[in-house]
Amino acid sequence: MSAPMLKVEHLSVAFGGVKAVSDVSFEVRPGEVFTLIGPNGAGKTTIFNAISLIVPATGRISYEGRDLAGLAPHQVAKLGIARTFQNIELFEHATVLQNLLIGRHVHRRTNLAAELLFLPSARREEHEFREAVEKVIDFLDLAHYRDQMVAGLPYGVRKVVELARALSTEPRLLLLDEPSSGLNVEETDDMAFWIHDIQNDLGITVLMVEHDMGLVSRVSTRVLALNQGETIAEGTPAEVQSHPAVVEAYLGTAEAT
Amino acid sequence: MRFIFKTAYEQDIRLFKHGGQQFWYGLLGVALLAAPWVLDDYFLGQLTFILIYGIVGLGLMLLSGYTGLISLGHAAFLAVGAYTQAILAAKGWPFPFSLTAAALLAAATGIVVGLPALRVKGIYLAIATMAFGFIVEEVLARWEHVTGGNTGIIVGQLQMFGWTADSEESFYYVALVVAALVTLGVLNLLRSPTGRAFVAIRDSEISARSMGIHLARYKTTSFALSAAITGIAGALYAHKLRIITPEQFTILQSIEYLMMIVVGGIGSVHGAFFGAAFLIVLPQIVAMVKDYLPPAIGQATGLQPTIFGLVLVAVILFEPYGIYGRWLKIRTFFQLFPLYRRGLFRRQKAFMKSERLR
Numbered sequence: 001m002s003a004p005m006l007k008v009e010h011l012s013v014a015f016g017g018v019k020a021v022s023d024v025s026f027e028v029r030p031g032e033v034f035t036l037i038g039p040n041g042a043g044k045t046t047i048f049n050a051i052s053l054i055v056p057a058t059g060r061i062s063y064e065g066r067d068l069a070g071l072a073p074h075q076v077a078k079l080g081i082a083r084t085f086q087n088i089e090l091f092e093h094a095t096v097l098q099n100l101l102i103g104r105h106v107h108r109r110t111n112l113a114a115e116l117l118f119l120p121s122a123r124r125e126e127h128e129f130r131e132a133v134e135k136v137i138d139f140l141d142l143a144h145y146r147d148q149m150v151a152g153l154p155y156g157v158r159k160v161v162e163l164a165r166a167l168s169t170e171p172r173l174l175l176l177d178e179p180s181s182g183l184n185v186e187e188t189d190d191m192a193f194w195i196h197d198i199q200n201d202l203g204i205t206v207l208m209v210e211h212d213m214g215l216v217s218r219v220s221t222r223v224l225a226l227n228q229g230e231t232i233a234e235g236t237p238a239e240v241q242s243h244p245a246v247v248e249a250y251l252g253t254a255e256a257t
Numbered sequence: 258m259r260f261i262f263k264t265a266y267e268q269d270i271r272l273f274k275h276g277g278q279q280f281w282y283g284l285l286g287v288a289l290l291a292a293p294w295v296l297d298d299y300f301l302g303q304l305t306f307i308l309i310y311g312i313v314g315l316g317l318m319l320l321s322g323y324t325g326l327i328s329l330g331h332a333a334f335l336a337v338g339a340y341t342q343a344i345l346a347a348k349g350w351p352f353p354f355s356l357t358a359a360a361l362l363a364a365a366t367g368i369v370v371g372l373p374a375l376r377v378k379g380i381y382l383a384i385a386t387m388a389f390g391f392i393v394e395e396v397l398a399r400w401e402h403v404t405g406g407n408t409g410i411i412v413g414q415l416q417m418f419g420w421t422a423d424s425e426e427s428f429y430y431v432a433l434v435v436a437a438l439v440t441l442g443v444l445n446l447l448r449s450p451t452g453r454a455f456v457a458i459r460d461s462e463i464s465a466r467s468m469g470i471h472l473a474r475y476k477t478t479s480f481a482l483s484a485a486i487t488g489i490a491g492a493l494y495a496h497k498l499r500i501i502t503p504e505q506f507t508i509l510q511s512i513e514y515l516m517m518i519v520v521g522g523i524g525s526v527h528g529a530f531f532g533a534a535f536l537i538v539l540p541q542i543v544a545m546v547k548d549y550l551p552p553a554i555g556q557a558t559g560l561q562p563t564i565f566g567l568v569l570v571a572v573i574l575f576e577p578y579g580i581y582g583r584w585l586k587i588r589t590f591f592q593l594f595p596l597y598r599r600g601l602f603r604r605q606k607a608f609m610k611s612e613r614l615r
């Protein structure tokens with residue numbers, strides 16, 4: 001078995017008195033789709049935020065053997081980790097193309113002076129960026145929306161644009177926070193194919209939070225179930241879904257709502 | 258409607274997207290170059306003011322329109338540029354050198370003023386930048402042996418390497434060249450990673466950071482560039498006014514610049530110049546129509562600021578993208594002419610409304 005790509009050890013996050021994540025450990029192996037499931041408020045997004053270094057956490061997170069502690073949030077992207085957000089965080093007053101180009105930011109090599117004068121180095125870089133971004137546009141079928149403002153796009157498309165923006169960074173590890181939420185059946189189906197292709201054709205490792213059990217079973221290699229910040233089960237999709245603690249956690253919330 | 262078929266990346270990158278644009282901007286360039294033959298000294302002077310305010314607008318647009326950081330202290334950057342220019346020109350520095358110094362000093366000031374922006378936003382940033390404006394105003398009034406205090410400084414004619422801009426025309430051309438270069442620089446920036454990073458910060462800091470954008474660095478860069486550009490405008494402003502005093506650089510001017518870019522069209526380069534034109538042309542129109550209005554209105558004090566205020570409110574309510582937004586619609590109207598439908602922009606407008614409620 002290969003060395004883990006992402007290793008989360010004894011991760012805990014508390015907001016005031018609320019323990020959002022308590023002592024969670026897991027490993028994501030290269031090439032797999034690892035999925036976090038759990039009822040609302042289980043702490044899944046908080047784990048993503050801890051990996052993005054935007055919430056203070058205790059424990060240890062290492063990526064490709066390197067401890068993330070001591071890095072600034074913006075440096076995470078440079079390591080090759082990209083993410084999407086549960087409540088879509090796009091650059092609303094920019095076009096789809098511009099959004100994806102911002103995704104290329106980690107690959108910037110020019111300096112301010114070269115940009116102000118648009119020296120040949122800046123022009124060359126722009127060409128490279130566009131070449132990379134056009135590949136993502138083709139891959140996710142976004143050509144039709146390419147020059148449109150994000151603000152005017154339907155929800156389903158925005159979800160795809162956010163995925164495209166994350167892919168534009170050329171990540172090795174992709175964090176997807178509820179990629180299918182708010183999508184209709186057809187769009188969810190597309191999403192499943194894309195995640196599959198991202199894993200198999202692009203060779204990107206995926207860590208995902210997802211509610212749709214159909215999608216989870218279709219694309220996940222392994223699943224970790226959380227409830228109230230704690231790990232309750234880990235294993236293949238089938239194993240986790242039939243685990244008594246998982247059944248109980250979901251029934252519990254079903255009764256509550 | 259014009260369909261642009263993209264065949265190469267270069268088509269997206271270049272400044273003029275198609276031949277039509279090249280033609281119209283070429284025509285604008287020719288008109289600006291020919292202006293001295295057409296306009297008399299007074300109107301040429303007003304056009305020069307539009308260029309100078311346009312540069313201020315570009316500076317503020319970069320910061321507020323593109324990076325989403327408000328400033329109520331921009332008159333102070335203008336002052337830094339103007340006083341630096343006045344003092345160095347008096348020492349005999351050629352214009353390109355003193356202009357560079359004015360820009361650099363303003364940029365340095367901008368970096369310091371930008372420090373609060375790393376922690377606060379919105380109203381708090383507005384207050385912090387406003388406080389900075391007051392400090393600069395106070396320094397200008399008190400530091401008499403350098404700034405001349407409240408009496409100000411008399412500024413000589415713009416000169417470089419033995420050449421003097423001793424006429425309205427020659428100064429106009431200098432302003433035109435500077436405005437063109439600054440505009441080009443800003444356009445270049447906007448099609449590069451730094452300009453896009455500004456937009457990213459404006460629209461979502463959390464996403465910007467997850468895309469690897471160092472927020473503090475880019476906010477500081479935005480402040481520095483914005484201040485530098487405003488300082489450049491200040492250097493021209495000093496020569497245009499010939500006498501500079503602290504009262505030309507107060508909070509009122511700062512507010513006016515902010516209103517200028519909002520009316521012109523926030524988040525667009527065109528908007529900076531449209532706003533500047535509005536700022537210069539409005540008083541002229543008010544002066545002209547004043548006599549035809551009933552005396553109770555026409556002779557009322559504060560007529561002009563009131564009209565300015567009303568226009569601002571109208572813009573915010575009906576045309577959030579300002580004059581530039583209106584311009585785009587009129588242009589589309591003519592491009593589509595017989596097929597124009599009233600509902601064409603409705604969806605967009607409905608969106609703007611819901612945005613504002615947030």
Ligand SMILES: Nc1ncnc2c1ncn2[C@@H]1O[C@H](COP(=O)(O)OP(=O)(O)O)[C@@H](O)[C@H]1O
Nearest residue numbers: 015018020038039040041042043044045046047
């Ligand atoms: N920034 C925050 N401040 C305070 N509490 C938070 C914050 N983010 C999340 N929480 C709390 O942490 C818990 C886990 O939230 P979250 O990770 O978003 O759950 P989910 O599994 O649905 O993604 C919830 O109780 C939530 O209210």
Ligand SMILES: [Mg+2]
Nearest residue numbers: 044045046086
């Ligand atoms: Mg969540």
